[in-house]
Amino acid sequence: MDRQVIEEQLNRVLGSPHFSETTRMKRFLSHVVNEALAGRSDALKGYALGVDVFDKPDDFDPTLDTIVRVQANKLRSRLDLYYGQEGRADPVRILIPKGSYAPVFELAFDPDAADATTPADPPDPRTSLAVMPFDNLSGDPGQEYLADGLTEEIIAALSRFREIRVLSRHVTYRYRGAGRDPREVGADLNVTYLVEGSIRHWDENLRVTAQLIKAATGEQILSDAYDRDLSALSLFEVQEDIAAHVAAEIAEPHGFIHRTGPRPRDAETQALDAYQCRLLATEYWREPSADHHRHVRDLLERATKIDPNYAGAWGMLAIIYGDEVRGGYNYRKDPPPFERALAAAERSVAIDPLNATGLHALFLTRFHLGDFTGFEAAADMAIRANPNYPDMLADLSICCAMRGDLTAARSHIERAVTLCPDPPGWYHASTCVIAFMDGNFEEALRSAQQIGQAYWNGAELFELMCLGQLGRGAEASAIAAAFRDRVPDIDKYLSTIFAIWQVPAGLAGQIREGLHRCGVRSESRDTVAIR
Structure with a gap:
């Protein structure tokens, strides 16, 4: 990438409100970018940054003084906020990947190919929300930085859910420490919801409370408290953990805002159908x-015609197209479902490269098509875009399991369940498969029994394969009968499922063996071509 293009982007970022008021962050970002441009990325280590950027003495020890790591995480959060708001249409993205201090530069689109006559964006269809400055109830003014840091972390975590429009901290900072009527603040900021809260810090203990307020009425509709022991974790880890839980409870696909959704009189968009489709697809x-499935697919197709630049609708439509194969729902052959899904996912990501829904659809579709290089790249981008998106983590978990990485698979599903305490039953399909692959068939059976009918079709498969491997096939007669009723052609069903989910031959053999022991006979078939 041309050096001048990157330098112009750096100046654009530094001139934004997210950086204009913080000399330290500007200096940090400028230093790492300029070092990278000079070919010295390898020198961007904790010690060097402490000395060069934060004026630490020569005996500075980054393992004892965590200033570089803490400030690097804040820098990542500010960059995420910038690109989630005013920098959304910038041609270049400057990113600092976790685990490194060296920046990477990504081209969002080709500025020379941009059409200068592109019409203005349609009205924003998203639910609007403002995070008010958290109150410091510690009795020590020196603890204000805790409240400010947590406020910033929650804004960053919420901004990753692209269906929520989150106001910048600089917009709400003027309300810090002032008594405020939520109805007046909501009207002033023109938002649907407010997030308010407080921190209390004593000894090594931290208590954070957070509330979701409906701005129009001042009604408190969600409240929670989080207690953490600061002797066990770093302050930044605690802030990041609490912010992830607050954001997921409010904004994840099964969170409060999407469960209730705006009624027509509350909607802030003329393209109401587009946003309602998003909510309907979540419940699907x-x-x-x-x-x-048919109803949601029709609505989403209409939504993308009403608002062709609605990245979330394109991403959701891509997943719905994939369910024509995954679930056998309303299959349309021309063009094939996964080809339509891939085109819709790529369209979503082209509109908004940080839209986790589009990236979720992209890595899932590429996985189904056997493009594992493309899958890994899109999955990495999806995690970076939103590590707190439970549905995406649950699907990524099963993909990792099929690729043989049970450590990553287990980590992703555990985080998904933590962030979504009342998960849909299909999450348990992943925990079942992981335990089954580990040879822990009792644990796998417990998970299988929690799937219910939230799985697309043939959920009985999971119980049967576990009972068979446990030698309890005699208990499975009723389950086997229900499975045969739902799945008339078991051979075709298994071959299709194994092809879609790239099931390794050894696992496929174990599953068939478990079914046979339960009296469900099936024969191996050639791999089904999936498009």
Whole structure:
């Protein structure tokens, strides 16, 4: 990438409100970018940054003084906020990957190919929200930095959910420490919801409370408290953990805002259908069915015609297209479902490269098509875009399991369940498969029994394969009968499922063996071509 293009982007970022008021962050970002441009990325280590950027003495020890690591995480958060708001259409993205201090530069689109006559964006369809400055109840003014840091972390975590429009901290900072009527603040900021809260710090203990307020009425509709022991974790880890839980409870696909959703009189968009489709699609995954799938697919297709630049609708539509194969719902052959899914996912990511829904659809579709290099690249981008998106983590978990990485698979599903305490039943398909692959068939059976009918079709498969491996096939007669009723052609069903999910031959053999022991006979078939 041309050096001048990167330098112009750096100046654009430094001139934004997210950086204009903080000399230290400007100096940090400028230093790492300029070092990278000079070919000295390898020298960007904790010690060197402490001395060169933060004026630490020569005996500075980054393992004892965590200033570089803490400030690097804050820098990542500010960059995420910038690119989630005013920098959304910038041609270049400057990113600092976790685990490194060296920046990477990504081209969002080709500025020379941009059409200068592109019409203005349609009205923003998203639910609007403002995070008010958290109150410091510690009795020590010196603890204000804790409240400020947590406020910033929660804004960054919420901004990763692209269906929520989150105001910048600089917009709400003027309310810090002032008594405020939520109805007046909501009207002043023109938002639907406010997030308010407080921190209390004593000894090694930290208590954070957070509330979701409906701005129009001042009604407190969600409240929670988080207690953490600061002797066990670093302050930044605690802030990041609490912010992730607050954001997920409010904004994740099964969170409060999407469960309730705006009514027509509350909506802030003329393209109301587009946003309602997003909400309907969210609920579809709790209890998928052919009728619900058809309805949501039709609505999302209409939504993308109403608002062709709605990245979230394109991403959701890509997943719905994939369910024509995954669930066998309303299959349309021309063009094939996964080809349509891939085109829709790529369209979503082209519109908004940080939209986790589009990236989720992209890595999932590439996985199904056997493009594992493309899958890994898109999955990495999805995690970077939103590590707190439970549905995406649950799907990534099963993909990692099929690729043989049970450590990553287990980590992703555990985080998904932590962030979504009331997960849809299909999350348990991943925990079942992981335990089954580990040879822990009792644990796998417990997970299988929690799937229910939230799985697309043939959920009985999971119980049967576990019972068979446990030598308890005699208990499975009723389950086997239900499975045969739902799945008339078991051979075709298994071959298709194994092809879609890239099931390794050894695992496929174990599954068939478990079914046979339960009296469900199947024969191996050639791999089904999936498009």
